[in-house]
Amino acid sequence: MGKRKKSSRKPAAPSAARRRQPLDTAFPCLFCNHDKSVTVRIDRKEGIAQLVCRVCDQRYQSKVNHLTEPVDIYSEWIDAADAAQKESQGHRRPATSSSRPAPAALPSFDSDED
16 A cells, blocks of 8 residues: 655745735825825724824814724724815805995985074
């Protein structure tokens, strides 16, 4: 009786398709437009993520779960900023038109019947 033949499988080389590309953790700021000035810190134990711009000190905080990545917090911040901008524009009254001149005050007439 002979031994079983050992398979001659070669170890799989790490292919580009299987390797995960790391996601960005530094992003451009919406308010000051500086590139890579916004950083996201995720505290999974506390369940909170903090987004901070190093230049203009803009801050955002959000709840996280085990699947949350820094890019998700950045996207939430963009959505929240857009919603706040739309809300603030919705409560404003439209500016008065300057195409018509303001009505002039009527002169007061004093009656002198002497």
